[in-house]
Amino acid sequence: MKKSFTSSVWSFFISLKLTIFILIIISIASIIGTIIPQKELPYVYLRAFKPSTYELMRLLSFDNMYESWWFMALLTLFTLNLICCTLNRFPGFWRFITKKEKDLDDQLIKTLPLKKTLRLKAFDERTRNLITRSVQKYVHKPTALKSSPESFTLFAESGKYTRASFYITHLGIVLIIIGGLLGNLGYQGYMQVVEGRTNDTIRLRGSTQEKKLDFSIRCDDFQVTFYEGSQRPKDFTSKLTIIDGGKEVKEKLIEVNDPLQYKGVFIYQSSYGTAPGDGQVLLEVTPKTGTQQAKRYRIGVGERLPLEDEGYELAVKRFVPDFSMGQNNEVINRSQEMRNPAAQITLIKDGNPVEEKWVFANFPDFHGGQKGPYTFKFLNFAGREYTGLQLTRDPGVWVVWAGCFFLCLGCYLICFASHQRLWLKVDPKKDEYLLTLAGTSSKNMLSFTKTFERIYLELKQIGKA
Amino acid sequence: MNSSSFLGITTFLYLFTMALYFAYIFFRNKKFGLIIRGFTIVGLLLHTVGLGLRWYESYQLGYGHIPLSNMYEALVSMAWCIVLVLILMEQKFKTETMGAFVFPIVSLAMAYASLAPTVQDEIEPLIPALQSNWLTYHVLTCFLGYAAFAVSFGASIAFLLKQKDAPPTTEEDSATLPALDLLDEIIYKGNAVGFLLLAIGIITGAVWANYAWGSYWSWDPKETWSLITWLIYAVFLHARLTRGWRGRKTAILSIIGFCGVLFTFLGVNYVLSGLHSYA
Numbered sequence: 063m064k065k066s067f068t069s070s071v072w073s074f075f076i077s078l079k080l081t082i083f084i085l086i087i088i089s090i091a092s093i094i095g096t097i098i099p100q101k102e103l104p105y106v107y108l109r110a111f112k113p114s115t116y117e118l119m120r121l122l123s124f125d126n127m128y129e130s131w132w133f134m135a136l137l138t139l140f141t142l143n144l145i146c147c148t149l150n151r152f153p154g155f156w157r158f159i160t161k162k163e164k165d166l167d168d169q170l171i172k173t174l175p176l177k178k179t180l181r182l183k184a185f186d187e188r189t190r191n192l193i194t195r196s197v198q199k200y201v202h203k204p205t206a207l208k209s210s211p212e213s214f215t216l217f218a219e220s221g222k223y224t225r226a227s228f229y230i231t232h233l234g235i236v237l238i239i240i241g242g243l244l245g246n247l248g249y250q251g252y253m254q255v256v257e258g259r260t261n262d263t264i265r266l267r268g269s270t271q272e273k274k275l276d277f278s279i280r281c282d283d284f285q286v287t288f289y290e291g292s293q294r295p296k297d298f299t300s301k302l303t304i305i306d307g308g309k310e311v312k313e314k315l316i317e318v319n320d321p322l323q324y325k326g327v328f329i330y331q332s333s334y335g336t337a338p339g340d341g342q343v344l345l346e347v348t349p350k351t352g353t354q355q356a357k358r359y360r361i362g363v364g365e366r367l368p369l370e371d372e373g374y375e376l377a378v379k380r381f382v383p384d385f386s387m388g389q390n391n392e393v394i395n396r397s398q399e400m401r402n403p404a405a406q407i408t409l410i411k412d413g414n415p416v417e418e419k420w421v422f423a424n425f426p427d428f429h430g431g432q433k434g435p436y437t438f439k440f441l442n443f444a445g446r447e448y449t450g451l452q453l454t455r456d457p458g459v460w461v462v463w464a465g466c467f468f469l470c471l472g473c474y475l476i477c478f479a480s481h482q483r484l485w486l487k488v489d490p491k492k493d494e495y496l497l498t499l500a501g502t503s504s505k506n507m508l509s510f511t512k513t514f515e516r517i518y519l520e521l522k523q524i525g526k527a
Numbered sequence: 528m529n530s531s532s533f534l535g536i537t538t539f540l541y542l543f544t545m546a547l548y549f550a551y552i553f554f555r556n557k558k559f560g561l562i563i564r565g566f567t568i569v570g571l572l573l574h575t576v577g578l579g580l581r582w583y584e585s586y587q588l589g590y591g592h593i594p595l596s597n598m599y600e601a602l603v604s605m606a607w608c609i610v611l612v613l614i615l616m617e618q619k620f621k622t623e624t625m626g627a628f629v630f631p632i633v634s635l636a637m638a639y640a641s642l643a644p645t646v647q648d649e650i651e652p653l654i655p656a657l658q659s660n661w662l663t664y665h666v667l668t669c670f671l672g673y674a675a676f677a678v679s680f681g682a683s684i685a686f687l688l689k690q691k692d693a694p695p696t697t698e699e700d701s702a703t704l705p706a707l708d709l710l711d712e713i714i715y716k717g718n719a720v721g722f723l724l725l726a727i728g729i730i731t732g733a734v735w736a737n738y739a740w741g742s743y744w745s746w747d748p749k750e751t752w753s754l755i756t757w758l759i760y761a762v763f764l765h766a767r768l769t770r771g772w773r774g775r776k777t778a779i780l781s782i783i784g785f786c787g788v789l790f791t792f793l794g795v796n797y798v799l800s801g802l803h804s805y806a
Binding site: 085089092095096097100127128242250294295297298317319320321328330332454456462463469473474476477508 | 656658659734742748755758
């Protein structure tokens, strides 16, 4: 008989082979993604691969696997597969949960792994109560399946609903994947805000695209503290104010591991740096002749200040935090970190520049062929620092947390909870009674066997009395 | 005496205990069992003092933190977790010889931490990203999970070796290595507990990452490989619970899983790069 289309589709989706196949492909893809660098600029790949190989990799999205359409498709297929397998098992599970327990007959005894018998000389109300109480100590709520003055069947079970652990775990996994896919509807971006300034545009992660927010962020203060005697940052914090519709609506001091939240957007302290265009240079100026003392001047970049002596002015033309010389001897800035701070200063007399040179914080004795009447020393630079913020909006994150909760709950139940069932039957046989004890446990047979033995010993004691 | 001295003594003690375990198996003297248990517990106590002292010393330096932040501390804390889980498992299953296959891992970890030139043992201050209580929750749960997998691994090796030997001909034979059924049970229990702990470990890592960087999952090599390891053990659980696999097949699966653990714990740091490279 030919299968209908729907039943073929259904058998595809409930196939365990499909699950294994998808998991293997996802695993292999994930592993490749840890070996091939992800989301890097082209030159990183061209160092290791031929251009034609790189083009092929780009086509298959090997440089951005986890966000590629085929990876998402695999995850979606896996989720559908999981949902279908779960639904498929549900009727059987429901029947099991709601069925009425049968009396202990020979057929049932054959299926139970633990069974023992005991001969009782008498069976009365008192014995019945003692037996029931004994079982109750070890397995919850014994119920009488059959009760008459002459015979009696007791059934007790615990942990019936732990059979749902399978559903709870898989529900958790499905929620996590759905939450993850939903996250693609959000965004992640980076923003720099100079101390004292405001910004409302973020650069989206992994691209050069920009996105304007519907509110702005002002950095009121940025502080970084270092571990004593080192350049290692101990802590860096930003005092941020959110401005929405022209009004200051929220304020918070954020640091790493403690973000600011506004309108579903999370703002994280990510990094920091120094904005080279702003700030002030502290210079020490010493006259070459005479006995006058050295004097210190604090001059802003692009500003000029008159010196103590008549007619002289000092201007700071430019500042770079990491000075280096390029191929054509031009001055370049290697990075935003203060590795080789240098300032370009101009000495002006009566309105005319007489000397121009670079001074270096790390090389205070480097004079570079100076001719003028002063020696200059670059002491330090008090710059305008900027705070590096990471902004995230993820509509799926709470779905993911719900999924994690169910996953943990389900795993816990699978590992530690079991469904235990115990039958106890007393039957009259000629001039004595036969007590049969039988039971099984879905998991953890070793410890249930111990419990079974203990109950049996107690019943033996009751029988002797 | 500072933390290094205590941890050094502990390393030697563990190496000695490992030798005792092998002697126990070779010479089959039941009395050894109690002596070995004694040495193991003393070792763990000294180990605890060593780690505690290091924690205290970090506060004296001005940047106090739990010893879980660099490779040295990771190896030493990992060894501690394994010994703890081993003692608990041996106590619960009333067996004293499993440690023979677990102590080599412990001794290797401790020795490598002290002797390898690339492993710095100075106490270093924490970078801002690590200054959080999540460091403790996340790293400790993962380590305890790995420890459970390590004990299962030991039991798996014991299982395969015992299966290879001829069936026991005397009472003594079956008394020294735990019975195959018991080993099978230990492998299952160890992996089940490890599976749950690793799930919690991965999830606490995700929650922390969300707090610190705004992204609960970024397919970082360490994250990805921990997921792969978790999946291998998920296959183990499915094989055992749904397909009824037992014995040799599950022991081998358990060993494959532990290879995943090793790569996640060490391989990723040395072979690949990413956010976790500072540990």
